[in-house]
Amino acid sequence: MSQASKCPVMHGGNTSNDEPVTKWWPNALNLDILHQKGARTDPMDADFSYRDAVKQLDFEAVKADLHALMTDSQEWWPADWGHYGGLMIRLAWHSAGSYRIQDGRGGGGAGNIRFAPLNSWPDNASLDKARRLLWPVKKKYGNALSWADLIVLSGTIAYESMGLKTFGFGFGREDIWGPETDVYWGSENEFLAPSENRYADLDKPATLENPLAAVHMGLIYVNPQGVNGQPDPARTATHVRETFARMAMDDEETAALTCGGHTVGKAHGMGEEDDMGPEPEAAGVESQGFGWANDKHQGKANQAFTSGLEGAWTKNPTQFDMGYFELLFGYEWELKKSPAGAWQWEPVDIKEEDKPIDPTDPNIRRNPIMTDADMAMKVDPAYRKICERFMADEDYFRDTFARAWFKLTHRDMGPKANYIGPDVPAEDLIWQDPVPAGNTNYDVDAIKAKIAASGLTSAELVATAWDSARTFRGSDKRGGANGARIRLEPQRSWEGNEPERLDKVLAELEAIAAETGASVADVIVLGGNVGVEQAIEAAGFSRSVPFNPGRGDASAEQTDAASFDVLEPLADGFRNYQKQDYAVSAEEMMLDRAQLLGLTAREMTVLVGGLRVLGVNHAGSKHGVFTDNVGALTTDFFANLTDMAFSWHVVDNGVYEIRDRNSGDVKYTATSADLVFGSNSILRSYAEVYAQDDNKEKFVRDFVNAWAKVMDADRFDLQA
Secondary structure, eight states: OOOOHHSHHHOOSSSSSHHHHHOOOOSSSOOGGTTTTTTTTSSSSOOOHHHHHHHSHHHHHHHHHHHHHHHHHHHHOGGGGGOHHHHHHHHHHHHHHHHOTTHHHHHHHOOGGGGGTGGGGGGGHHHHHHHHHHHHHHHGGGSSSHHHHHHHHHHHHHHHHHTTOOOOOOOOOOOSSSOOTTTOOOSSTTTTGGGGGGGGGGOGGGGGGGTTSSSSSOOSSTTTBBTTTBBHHHHHHHHHHHHTTTTTTOHHHHHHHHHHHTOOOOOBBOOOOOBBOOOGSOOOOOGOOOOOTTTTTTOOOOOOOOOOOOOOOOSSSTSOSSSSHHHHSSSSSEEEOOOSOEEEEEESOOGGGGOOOOOSSOBBBOOOOOOOOHHHHSSSSSHHHHHHHHOHHHHHHHHHHHHHHHHHGGGGGGGGGGGBSSSOOOOOOGGOOOOOOOOOOOOHHHHHHHHHTTTOHHHHHHHHHHHHHOOOBTTTBSSSSBOOOSSSGGGGOOOGHHHHHHHHHHHHHHHHHHHHHHHHHHOOOOHHHHHHHHHHHHHTTOOOOOOOOOOOOOOOGGOOOHGGGSOOOOOOOOEEEESSOOOHHHHHHHHHHHHHHOOHHHHHHHHHHHHHHTTGGGGGGGGTOOOOSSSSOHHHHHHHHHHHTEEEEEEEOOOOEEETTTTTOOOEEEEEHHHHHHHHHHHHHHHHHHHSSSGGHHHHHHHHHHHHHTTTTOOOGTTO
């Protein structure tokens, strides 16, 4: 017997909790994404509130400390030209830049760059050093300053330190305490695998696999050397446009960010990539979380290696000025290889005085460089036209960049109600999905009585309220019932919202809202509550559904309609809806929606079971409606699912039959999103709880609590 086999402790300490299941049964439904942010990972006290803590922060002192840090070069990792601005900007940018609009995941709003895989992506090489440089500031201010806020703030202060008037800053990002298992970064098994792995057609950037935004596994945006490392600025421009669009940026914002981002700092490519040690997650314990060890660095700024490209973009890399444009458009450029062998563009016959000085030796000047994406700004007609506007008006460029930087670093924070601190801009921006404050001075009971007398069924009311609220995604805090955008395009016409039924319900509820002074948003939620209470009464119980008034009604002018397209539910297992067949199963898509709604597996279970018996399936489908008493909030879904008097059979096209074992008669039909609550061992354990004879009232209580949670998911004003 080997020594390893004799070892009395369990191995595999760095593997996920579900490996014993998924290793042996790879098709098993993994519920970990619904539990990743549980108390087991959070080291803070149960009553700790970061929103309360950060409000006590000495904001000006923090900013002063960061300003001082920028020019306090450390021997163990010296700053380029004695200024850490470029490094901190890259840290903040790469933290925020993982955001993608399709599912709202990624971004800098949770400090996820501290954890795998992002902390060890090739594109994030040496950003471990930036976080260690920030540690004294984090240590000093402790619980009142999250890593997520500090990382993004460091980049904003860096720009201020280099001469940019920034647009503002909002605190309020709460740290997570482990890797985000809900984020799909791609199917590749190696970093920087060929782009073809994630495109249906590499010459058609729009065919990039959703929800991905980056062109390679391990990159934030595009390959700086060109598509698949082959320089071609015109082709690169098409990929830049697509990948930035997937991060919610238009052409002007994209050009501003590219040009403004490369107005300061430099790329690092001295030496060979083979000289670099392993990334942080692969390094030994003696590295203490540091990765990419470089024995040839020798404490000199000009010996660093990150991307493999080498050089600054401007002659004044620590000043935010117009130097980027002066060089890009003032010279012709030719392809060269960096010392590390990477493709980069260098100027032809550049004047000596236009060259940046070496970051370590002020007596040496080096050639500036451009990446393929930089050259795209010059070659692509649309980007060039934007750059020409910038060059003609420096103030316009500075303002456009400052706003784009603010959007980049705040896009995943949701509405402005989540922003904290003295530098929050007063201006409402359309990408923040603004919603006016709603009225709270009305008679709730009177409105509920009018809704009950409207002639609308409980199923119609519940379905409408659910459809309004289910768009919420905790990933970037967009969507939800506040604003009542379900009455506006594009939501009003979404197939999943059953436009004909929606128009009927809205006609009644909008009239009640106008008559009573309540917002339509509040009346929609109240309508759902009325429907639930009617179902509770039909089940033989009495319970009020909690309600918090104050939602507002957004206008079409306050709604960026195009950006709401990504919130359309392509599937909703809670209402047994699927727009079309997909590569992933209905139950996996249901898990995804449950996670975006912030639900636990138990809450998902109780909501599905309740919504089935309420008869609110899309288009009146009978799949999963395991009851003869539709409209009553009973435990019938679970009781019949677990009843061994029935047997379960595959029909076709994802449909199953539940048959009486004795007669063989078909009693019910179902989808996999129904039967998974009996087949998955964890979900079955919850289903059995609610199937018990003594838990009928508990089921009602739990359903009401989960329902209210979804209805209030976007009520950030209640958390302030």
